[in-house]
Amino acid sequence: MSPRTHKSVTVRVPAKVNVQLAVGAARADGFHDLANVFLAVSLYDEVTVTPAETLTVTCSGPDADQVPLDRTNLAARAAEILAARNGRSDAVHLHIAKNIPVAGGMAGGSADGAGALLACDALWGLGTPRAQLLEICAELGSDVPFSLVGGAALGTGRGELLTPVEAGTFHWVFAVADGGLSTPAVFREFDRLAEGRSIPVPQAAPALLTALASGDADALAATLANDLQPAALSLRPQLAATLEAGTSAGALATLVSGSGPTTAFLVRDPESALKVAAALEASGTCRTTRTATSPAPGATVLPS
Ligand code: C5P
Numbered sequence: 001m002s003p004r005t006h007k008s009v010t011v012r013v014p015a016k017v018n019v020q021l022a023v024g025a026a027r028a029d030g031f032h033d034l035a036n037v038f039l040a041v042s043l044y045d046e047v048t049v050t051p052a053e054t055l056t057v058t059c060s061g062p063d064a065d066q067v068p069l070d071r072t073n074l075a076a077r078a079a080e081i082l083a084a085r086n087g088r089s090d091a092v093h094l095h096i097a098k099n100i101p102v103a104g105g106m107a108g109g110s111a112d113g114a115g116a117l118l119a120c121d122a123l124w125g126l127g128t129p130r131a132q133l134l135e136i137c138a139e140l141g142s143d144v145p146f147s148l149v150g151g152a153a154l155g156t157g158r159g160e161l162l163t164p165v166e167a168g169t170f171h172w173v174f175a176v177a178d179g180g181l182s183t184p185a186v187f188r189e190f191d192r193l194a195e196g197r198s199i200p201v202p203q204a205a206p207a208l209l210t211a212l213a214s215g216d217a218d219a220l221a222a223t224l225a226n227d228l229q230p231a232a233l234s235l236r237p238q239l240a241a242t243l244e245a246g247t248s249a250g251a252l253a254t255l256v257s258g259s260g261p262t263t264a265f266l267v268r269d270p271e272s273a274l275k276v277a278a279a280l281e282a283s284g285t286c287r288t289t290r291t292a293t294s295p296a297p298g299a300t301v302l303p304s
Helices: 074-085 108-123 130-140 144-149 183-194 206-214 217-221 229-235 239-248 270-283
Strands: 009-026 032-051 056-060 092-097 152-156 161-164 170-176 253-256 263-267 288-294
Touching: 009 108, 009 144, 009 183, 009 206, 032 108, 032 144, 032 170, 032 206, 074 092, 074 108, 074 130, 092 108, 108 130, 108 144, 130 144, 144 152, 144 161, 170 217, 170 239, 170 270, 183 229, 206 217, 217 263, 229 239, 229 253, 239 253, 239 263, 239 270, 263 270, 270 288
Parallel strands: 056 092
Antiparallel strands: 009 032, 032 092, 032 152, 032 288, 152 161, 170 263, 170 288, 253 263
């Protein structure tokens, strides 16, 4: 079947956790230079595109009411940009089956942008080269290129310049908080907390990269680091209780995921994941939990 005969295309896209997020000083363009070690985890959104009269977005899933359905949605922007670059209409219906926490620091919005881009490319039979897709992803947002490629990667620049890194299998629990945190607000809080201090140039930690490659959970636990964590905790002090509940339940390490407020718990195996998830839910310090493994594949067109 030629791509042009597709009636609809569905793409599955993973969430991410940052096992190291080293943040540099604010740049002239308002962004921060990062050394950002991304891991894709097996929590997925699915984006389905279908030809339509105009560009529309719908969303399903437990947190669907928190997802913007206008052209600010990165999925809609992806369709717009790809259509404009190819001088064609962007009239598609985009449906997002949302499973990644919304505004949670797990790149859920970025996942939908990457997913819509790949899905529209397939629906419209464009065959856009990978390098161009990555360029559009970077235009959409700093985390979007990683949503496309998945796996494990070091992101430099503002996080959009990716180098693949080796990663063994790891098991995770994520605690989803009530309400999101705005990424720009967390970076602003980082700047406020850093005022008057000299900020080193962000660099990936060799010990962390070695631990990641080895698949040794204890070694990774000793090296997890997120420079945005103090800022996220400053804006949302309640997260400290969630982190503590995970530690008490036996997590090997705890971390705010990206800019938060989702918290991530590294555990030894799937059994520990279930135990830590149950304890976190019983603690009353989070809204819900998810378990996942890493690394997970990047955006993938599902068979129709
Ligand atoms: O790239 P993205 O649109 O996801 O970034 C959202 C906001 O997060 C930016 O406007 C900026 O305030 C902040 N940010 C940053 N440095 C980065 C990435 C994001 O300051 N490297």
